[in-house]
Amino acid sequence: MRVGVIQFPGSCDERDAVRALSHLGAEPVLLWHGTADLDGAEAIVLPGGFTYGDYLRTGAIAQFAPVMGAVADFAERGGPVLGICNGFQVLCEARLLPGALTRNEGLRFIHRRQALRVETPGTWLDAPAGAVLDIPVKHGEGRYVHDDPDGLAAAGQVLVRYCHADGTVDDDANPNGSVAGIAGVTNAAGNVAGLMPHPEHAVEALLGSTDGAKILGAVLRAGVGA
Amino acid sequence: MPRVHIDVMLKEEILDPQGQAVERALPSLGYEGVSGVRIGKHIELDVPDDADVAATVDGIADKLLANPVIERFSWRVDATG
Numbered sequence: 001m002r003v004g005v006i007q008f009p010g011s012c013d014e015r016d017a018v019r020a021l022s023h024l025g026a027e028p029v030l031l032w033h034g035t036a037d038l039d040g041a042e043a044i045v046l047p048g049g050f051t052y053g054d055y056l057r058t059g060a061i062a063q064f065a066p067v068m069g070a071v072a073d074f075a076e077r078g079g080p081v082l083g084i085c086n087g088f089q090v091l092c093e094a095r096l097l098p099g100a101l102t103r104n105e106g107l108r109f110i111h112r113r114q115a116l117r118v119e120t121p122g123t124w125l126d127a128p129a130g131a132v133l134d135i136p137v138k139h140g141e142g143r144y145v146h147d148d149p150d151g152l153a154a155a156g157q158v159l160v161r162y163c164h165a166d167g168t169v170d171d172d173a174n175p176n177g178s179v180a181g182i183a184g185v186t187n188a189a190g191n192v193a194g195l196m197p198h199p200e201h202a203v204e205a206l207l208g209s210t211d212g213a214k215i216l217g218a219v220l221r222a223g224v225g226a
Numbered sequence: 227m228p229r230v231h232i233d234v235m236l237k238e239e240i241l242d243p244q245g246q247a248v249e250r251a252l253p254s255l256g257y258e259g260v261s262g263v264r265i266g267k268h269i270e271l272d273v274p275d276d277a278d279v280a281a282t283v284d285g286i287a288d289k290l291l292a293n294p295v296i297e298r299f300s301w302r303v304d305a306t307g
Contacts, residue, residue: 056267057293064290093293100295102236107243145240145296177241 001026001220004041006071006087008033008062011049013084013200017216020200021045024213026220033065043080043219044071046087048138048198058101058141059089068094080123080222081192082215085139088184088194097187097194098157099146104139105177111138113208114175114197116183117163120156123222124186124193126214132167133160133211135197137175137183142196144178144185152185159184159193191222227272229304230283234292235266267291270304279303 003026007014014030021028029039038044052061062068068090075081075096083091091097104110114137118127127133152158161181164173169181176196184195199212236242242264249263269291273279283301292299 056291060290060293092295100293102240102296103243105241105243107247143241177243 001043002039002041003028003219004031004038004044005029006031006033006044006046006067008049008051008065008090010051010053011047011086013048013198016198017045017047017084017200020203020212020216021219023203024217024220031067033062033067036066036070038067038070038074041074043222044074044082045219046071046081046083046090046194047200048085048087051086051090054086054141057093058086059091059093062086062090063094072096075187075192078189078191080219082124082219083192083194084198084200085142085196088196089141091192091194096192097185098152099144099185101141101196102143102145103141104143104175109138109140110142110175112136112175114183115163115165115167115173116160116197117167117169118160119153119158120186122156123190124159124215124218126218126221127211130167132163132165133214134209135199135202135211135215136209137197139176139196142176142178144176144182144196146179146182146185149180149182152182153180155188156190157186157188158182159186159195160197227275228279229270229272230279230301231304232269232271232283232287232291232299232301233266234269234287234297234299235264236296237298240296266297
């Protein structure tokens with residue numbers, strides 16, 4: 001299955017995403033931001049990094065890259081699109097996902113392994129509701145903002161929340177002040193998803209966790225010939 | 227060419243940790259009781275003479291300079307420009 005990984009100026013995790021997708025049996029292909037051709041990809045991943053230096057706001061400039069028009073059309077046709085960290089920020093800026101991401105409550109850049117509770121299994125998660133995943137986070141602007149987090153959850157659009165190892169969601173487990181501990185969401189149709197944690201850094205046991213495969217592996221299942 | 231000054235601020239209901247950090251530093255400088263510190267962005271630009279200033283600036287601010295989910299913007303034409 002062919003998965004397009006978008007490379008913007010300032011992306012830094014695109015090769016990790018390519019390696020992880022290859023490890024999981026996909027056929028990843030890097031797509032340059034300046035192209036409007038998705039090169040036959042059946043799913044799209046927007047990787048982490050600092051596109052355009054995070055100038056103005058994270059993801060603000062990247063949303064206007066030529067490739068993003070093609071990604072929006074692909075998403076409109078039901079194609080699966082996953083944004084990781086900065087990719088999540090780009091998708092929110094492009095209005096392909098609800099809400100926005102802004103500076104961490106504590107102002108510090110956070111990098112640590114993070115427990116995540118699965119809220120809405122399905123297309124994007126190869127794990128049952130309530131399961132706890134161990135996936136790293138690393139970001140300075142990961143505070144998710146949405147004016148109706150309960151409505152978002154009721155609509156089944158909350159993918160994962162920050163939690164303790166036992167699955168409890170509270171302020172102590174929340175690394176950045178995200179509303180209702182939300183770490184990842186989908187669009188209303190469910191084919192576009194984004195999350196701040198990095199599943200591509202957690203697909204090999206040598207690196208401490210393979211739980212990332214439960215998200216990235218789902219990208220392969222989600223792929224369609226859109 | 228009219229020079230336009232644009233301010234972009236986080237909406238009132240959005241927590242501003244930068245503003246809070248600055249506010250907490252003020253007592254150590256001897257400024258007690260100063261409150262409500264909010265930090266935003268100030269952008270200046272020149273609009274071509276033949277352009278509709280309001281439509282141009284509103285468009286740029288709404289599409290790029292501010293994210294309407296979390297921010298609001300205001301602008302004024304520089305009277306001295």
